[in-house]
Amino acid sequence: xxxxxxxxFLLVNFFSIFxxxxxxxxxxxxxxxxxxxxxxxxxxxxxxxFTAFVLIIARTRLLSAIIYILTFIxxxxxxxxxxxxxxxxxxxxxxxxxIKKPNWIILNLSAFLLSSGIATMFGISLSPIPAVFLxxxxxxxxxxxxxxxxxxxxxAESVSKINAPMLFVIPKGxxxxxxxxxxxxxxxxxxxxxxxxLLAPEIFSIKFPALFTIFGGFFGLLILIYIVEKKxxxxxxxxxxxxxxxxxxxxxxxxxx
Numbered sequence: 711x712x713x714x715x716x717x718x719f720l721l722v723n724f725f726s727i728f729x730x731x732x733x734x735x736x737x738x739x740x741x742x743x744x745x746x747x748x749x750x751x752x753x754x755x756x757x758x759x760f761t762a763f764v765l766i767i768a769r770t771r772l773l774s775a776i777i778y779i780l781t782f783i784x785x786x787x788x789x790x791x792x793x794x795x796x797x798x799x800x801x802x803x804x805x806x807x808x809i810k811k812p813n814w815i816i817l818n819l820s821a822f823l824l825s826s827g828i829a830t831m832f833g834i835s836l837s838p839i840p841a842v843f844l845x846x847x848x849x850x851x852x853x854x855x856x857x858x859x860x861x862x863x864x865x866a867e868s869v870s871k872i873n874a875p876m877l878f879v880i881p882k883g884x885x886x887x888x889x890x891x892x893x894x895x896x897x898x899x900x901x902x903x904x905x906x907x908l909l910a911p912e913i914f915s916i917k918f919p920a921l922f923t924i925f926g927g928f929f930g931l932l933i934l935i936y937i938v939e940k941k942x943x944x945x946x947x948x949x950x951x952x953x954x955x956x957x958x959x960x961x962x963x964x965x966x967x
Contacts, residue, residue: 723898723924726829727905732791733830740835750844768868777874788827812873820875829895833902841903845952852948863944893947897927897955919962926958927951
């Protein structure tokens with residue numbers, strides 16, 4: 711489990727960074743002013759609204775229908791920079807497979823595509839300061855929603871029952887290990903933002919602040935995995951992963967400045 715989730719984290723981050731140019735060329739920018747901190751608050755508000763909506767309809771048949779429609783729409787947008795109009799047909803095929811032939815491979819592939827696309831779109835739409843602010847408030851929210859209100863656990867259980875690509879799932883015999891797409895996406899947003907907006911030395915075309923952000927988040931993920939394997943149960947991922955990503959980003963800026 712440790713190696714698979716670690717590999718997914720790194721693949722999403724690096725793929726997102728190398729997807730910057732195609733998304734910019736396609737005009738896939740979410741916010742007009744990337745320096746505006748209020749954009750992060752808007753993002754957070756949308757997450758709250760979506761979470762509340764899912765929890766309200768969690769026990770109805772409406773949930774699966776809406777999630778599958780949103781999956782198709784999101785998949786269409788994240789594939790546009792690479793396949794243009796063919797994205798419609800590819801997204802339709804993937805969505806149908808999720809509904810009719812769900813397995814952990816197709817679900818993880820779908821989650822990977824969505825994670826990379828979302829991270830790239832928001833990363834090129836938020837400069838580093840708003841991105842850091844977003845990671846901080848989401849880490850706090852994640853801790854509260856898992857350890858205090860526990861509604862994030864209910865959300866994860868609801869979406870896992872309908873095979874929604876909002877989780878990365880690794881089979882473990884009769885059980886399965888899961889990590890939320892958000893745990894992978896959020897640090898990747900900061901990495902993409904650092905790559906897009908900062909002037910800095912590069913190694914293999916990746917700027918040092920982006921690289922430090924990735925490895926900082928990776929270290930936080932390893933700590934999270936260690937705690938989960940030792941203690942078991944559900945744990946909030948973003949406090950560990952986002953803290954690592956922000957620390958890596960800060961260290962790189964201290965070194966370069």
